[in-house]
Amino acid sequence: MAAADFPSRFSVLAFVFTFALLSGFSLASDPFVSYVFKVSYVTASPLGVPQQVIAVNGNFPGPLINATTNYNVKVNVFNHLDEPLLLTWPGVEMRRNSWQDGVLGTNCPIPPRWNFTYNFQLKDQIGSFYYFPSLNFQRASGGFGPFIVNNRELIPIPFPKPDGEISFMIGDWYTQNHTALRSILDSGKELGMPDGVLINGKGPYKYNSSVPDGIEYETVNVEPGKTYRIRVHNVGISTSLNFRIQNHKLLLVETEGRYTSQTNFTDFDIHVGQSYSFLVTMDQNASSDYYIVASARFVNETVWQRVTGVGILHYSNSKGRASGPLPVPSTDVSHPWSVMNQQRAIKQNTSASGARPNPQGSYHYGQINITKTYIFRSMPPTKINGSLRATLNGISFLNPSTPIRLADNYEVKGAYKLDFPDRPHDNRPPRLDRSIINATYKDFIQVIFQNNDTKVHSFHIDGYSFYVVAMDFGNWTEDRKGSYNNWDAISRSTIEVYPGAWTAVLMSLDNVGVWNIRVENLDRWYLGQETYMRIVNPEENGKTEMDKPKNALYCGALQGLQIAQHHSSASKILNGQLDLIFSLMMVLLAIVSAFC
Numbered sequence: 001m002a003a004a005d006f007p008s009r010f011s012v013l014a015f016v017f018t019f020a021l022l023s024g025f026s027l028a029s030d031p032f033v034s035y036v037f038k039v040s041y042v043t044a045s046p047l048g049v050p051q052q053v054i055a056v057n058g059n060f061p062g063p064l065i066n067a068t069t070n071y072n073v074k075v076n077v078f079n080h081l082d083e084p085l086l087l088t089w090p091g092v093e094m095r096r097n098s099w100q101d102g103v104l105g106t107n108c109p110i111p112p113r114w115n116f117t118y119n120f121q122l123k124d125q126i127g128s129f130y131y132f133p134s135l136n137f138q139r140a141s142g143g144f145g146p147f148i149v150n151n152r153e154l155i156p157i158p159f160p161k162p163d164g165e166i167s168f169m170i171g172d173w174y175t176q177n178h179t180a181l182r183s184i185l186d187s188g189k190e191l192g193m194p195d196g197v198l199i200n201g202k203g204p205y206k207y208n209s210s211v212p213d214g215i216e217y218e219t220v221n222v223e224p225g226k227t228y229r230i231r232v233h234n235v236g237i238s239t240s241l242n243f244r245i246q247n248h249k250l251l252l253v254e255t256e257g258r259y260t261s262q263t264n265f266t267d268f269d270i271h272v273g274q275s276y277s278f279l280v281t282m283d284q285n286a287s288s289d290y291y292i293v294a295s296a297r298f299v300n301e302t303v304w305q306r307v308t309g310v311g312i313l314h315y316s317n318s319k320g321r322a323s324g325p326l327p328v329p330s331t332d333v334s335h336p337w338s339v340m341n342q343q344r345a346i347k348q349n350t351s352a353s354g355a356r357p358n359p360q361g362s363y364h365y366g367q368i369n370i371t372k373t374y375i376f377r378s379m380p381p382t383k384i385n386g387s388l389r390a391t392l393n394g395i396s397f398l399n400p401s402t403p404i405r406l407a408d409n410y411e412v413k414g415a416y417k418l419d420f421p422d423r424p425h426d427n428r429p430p431r432l433d434r435s436i437i438n439a440t441y442k443d444f445i446q447v448i449f450q451n452n453d454t455k456v457h458s459f460h461i462d463g464y465s466f467y468v469v470a471m472d473f474g475n476w477t478e479d480r481k482g483s484y485n486n487w488d489a490i491s492r493s494t495i496e497v498y499p500g501a502w503t504a505v506l507m508s509l510d511n512v513g514v515w516n517i518r519v520e521n522l523d524r525w526y527l528g529q530e531t532y533m534r535i536v537n538p539e540e541n542g543k544t545e546m547d548k549p550k551n552a553l554y555c556g557a558l559q560g561l562q563i564a565q566h567h568s569s570a571s572k573i574l575n576g577q578l579d580l581i582f583s584l585m586m587v588l589l590a591i592v593s594a595f596c
């Protein structure tokens with residue numbers, strides 16, 4: 001197969017030159033990483049019941065995307081599902097390039113049997129992220145995997161280099177697949193209690209007789225005395241999880257791209273869509289294996305007892321199996337204040353370098369004047385025109401059939417409305433609409449997420465990270481600004497908002513594009529709890545936003561522009577040859593220009 005490999009490797013090389021020549025955004029010196037993702041169903045029985053799960057290249061969870069600040073990332077996604085597909089990468093900022101964000105507001109879905117290549121550069125970022133399929137509730141069946149952005153060699157990380165790295169994808173799980181779950185919501189019902197919690201796609205270790213026999217569980221092999229960087233992502237549907245490793249401390253070091261002030265925890269609440277890195281030292285005597293636990297939080301724990309994820313931490317010198325009761329979380333959710341205090345304890349390390357050599361704290365967000373305030377209030381699901389829907393500021397979002405960014409590019413009129421309200425209006429009945437936010441480039445905004453639902457919500461904004469300056473119970477009021485953390489608040493992209501509470505974040509609107517604001521809880525998102533923020537530079541000159549990619553797919557009003565994809569082997573060979581010819585041309589061009 002070496003000969004067949006040749007053209008594709010060659011075109012990767014050529015692409016580096018192409019970037020250098022054709023775009024002002026990237027340099028040939030920034031390396032490329034290239035992935036081919038085949039997304040398909042495979043059969044798995046994580047909770048002992050066989051079901052179709054979504055795998056990437058046959059793996060569930062999918063493979064790691066491992067890159068470094070400033071790398072160019074190319075992911076060619078082949079859709080072998082029977083439904084449209086898009087992959088999205090929350091927290092990866094896609095600077096000036098919402099074209100690659102992989103949500104319906106910016107991308108047409110990849111039809112079944114088609115492929116689409118995502119191409120983006122990781123500007124000015126480090127940290128722990130993940131990817132997942134953004135359409136049709138597919139995340140409930142899998143398709144997710146870790147995405148790491150390492151520091152460049154020359155930038156020191158604020159802790160000794162760990163002896164190893166381990167990623168955990170944790171999440172609640174149903175034995176029904178995403179299409180079955182979708183029909184439940186479509187029929188106007190809520191999903192009810194999940195069937196379990198998975199750790200890296202596997203069910204619980206048989207820690208007691210409540211766990212059925214024959215379930216495959218996750219085992220992590222470690223060496224005594226060594227320190228590992230453990231990255232944990234909650235990729236589940238709607239359940240907040242408490243993560244802990246029996247007898248071991250979790251030293252929090254990073255969250256969603258920011259190094260934190262290092263703090264030890266015995267257990268940590270990870271809400272849907274959130275990512276954390278901990279350093280864990282294998283400092284125990286290995287008298288037995290240790291439990292790794294991810295258990296449901298903020299639910300009736302009497303009823304939810306069976307919904308627990310349990311894996312095994314196995315020292316190479318372990319003297320026996322783990323046994324006995326699971327360790328319990330250190331805080332009790334019946335005391336919400338103590339729970340909120342854990343989130344409040346997450347601070348950025350202002351003297352650590354992030355993606356750049358200058359310290360993270362050198363951006364003095366607390367001294368910038370706020371130019372605009374948005375209040376987004378989520379409400380419990382309600383019936384609108386007879387269907388169960390969830391709202392943000394009274395609007396349950398309808399995705400335009402032509403993606404917003406594409407509609408702008410081709411001046412398609414009426415695809416969406418720029419009238420999303422800045423704050424909730426109590427006197428208007430909830431409605432379905434294509435309303436998005438007309439945000440102003442370079443504004444420095446304050447966003448208050450106000451949760452009037454009965455569940456914990458995780459709010460996420462694509463393309464940005466924001467400073468989490470305060471959270472509290474009750475209703476936010478203007479005078480709360482006085483209590484903001486204006487010094488070392490953490491900057492991240494997914495934040496929990498407790499029921500009956502609010503969270504305030506500050507952000508600078510410096511990333512041009514169309515960016516999704518959503519609740520990460522999959523059921524609420526599916527029911528319409530999202531919108532977009534459209535940010536245009538009035539002086540756009542081709543420098544603040546990247547051009548529409550050449551391979552963009554078309555749909556909706558622009559369907560007519562789409563050239564059908566052919567998948568016969570003959571066209572593949574032809575494509576390969578064209579690729580090779582193109583690559584040769586680009587290399588020649590690059591060589592010529594290098595000598596001129």
Ligand SMILES: *[C@@H]1O[C@H](CO)[C@@H](O)[C@H](O)[C@H]1NC(C)=O
Pocket residue numbers: 041051052176177178179180
């Ligand atoms: C999902 O589950 C439904 C109902 O059990 C079934 O009809 C359907 O074939 C399943 N889909 C896949 C992709 O397995």
Ligand SMILES: *[C@@H]1O[C@H](CO)[C@@H](O)[C@H](O)[C@H]1NC(C)=O
Pocket residue numbers: 066067148165
């Ligand atoms: C990521 O790739 C780098 C080399 O570029 C390697 O040193 C590192 O171990 C990889 N990380 C993981 C988690 O595989």
Ligand SMILES: *[C@@H]1O[C@H](CO)[C@@H](O)[C@H](O)[C@H]1NC(C)=O
Pocket residue numbers: 076115116117118551552575
């Ligand atoms: C589909 O994959 C081929 C390589 O097999 C690639 O040349 C082509 O650009 C991809 N299509 C899109 C729309 O990205």
Ligand SMILES: *[C@@H]1O[C@H](CO)[C@@H](O)[C@H](O)[C@H]1NC(C)=O
Pocket residue numbers: 208209210305325326
């Ligand atoms: C199994 O463990 C759970 C959690 O530790 C406990 O609540 C439950 O009572 C146990 N069940 C049995 C049958 O021992």
Ligand SMILES: *[C@@H]1O[C@H](CO)[C@@H](O)[C@H](O)[C@H]1NC(C)=O
Pocket residue numbers: 249251262263264
């Ligand atoms: C965290 O806990 C470990 C193990 O108990 C200890 O060695 C370390 O000093 C602690 N670090 C901090 C920052 O508290």
Ligand SMILES: *[C@@H]1O[C@H](CO)[C@@H](O)[C@H](O)[C@H]1NC(C)=O
Pocket residue numbers: 285286287
């Ligand atoms: C190992 O540690 C456990 C818990 O800290 C302790 O109960 C036990 O006695 C220790 N065993 C040995 C052999 O030191």
Ligand SMILES: *[C@@H]1O[C@H](CO)[C@@H](O)[C@H](O)[C@H]1NC(C)=O
Pocket residue numbers: 300301302303
């Ligand atoms: C939890 O559920 C049990 C069983 O339905 C019920 O008895 C108990 O009151 C519930 N607890 C809370 C705090 O709602």
Ligand SMILES: *[C@@H]1O[C@H](CO)[C@@H](O)[C@H](O)[C@H]1NC(C)=O
Pocket residue numbers: 157158159260261262263349350351352353
């Ligand atoms: C903050 O980062 C510096 C590196 O600049 C590191 O030496 C220090 O230990 C970190 N402090 C905390 C509390 O994490």
Ligand SMILES: *[C@@H]1O[C@H](CO)[C@@H](O)[C@H](O)[C@H]1NC(C)=O
Pocket residue numbers: 367368369
């Ligand atoms: C912020 O606002 C204050 C009062 O309106 C004004 O005096 C100050 O100059 C502003 N600061 C900046 C950096 O614009």
Ligand SMILES: *[C@@H]1O[C@H](CO)[C@@H](O)[C@H](O)[C@H]1NC(C)=O
Pocket residue numbers: 418438439440441
């Ligand atoms: C959107 O905001 C800009 C100012 O940033 C304004 O000029 C424009 O009229 C607004 N458009 C609509 C439809 O409100």
Ligand SMILES: *[C@@H]1O[C@H](CO)[C@@H](O)[C@H](O)[C@H]1NC(C)=O
Pocket residue numbers: 426474475
């Ligand atoms: C909070 O705001 C809601 C909606 O405006 C209102 O109904 C409620 O009474 C307020 N709660 C408090 C404690 O003021």
Ligand SMILES: *[C@@H]1O[C@H](CO)[C@@H](O)[C@H](O)[C@H]1NC(C)=O
Pocket residue numbers: 451452453454499500501
């Ligand atoms: C939601 O708002 C209603 C009134 O609009 C209020 O009565 C209720 O307490 C609020 N619930 C939460 C969880 O905030």
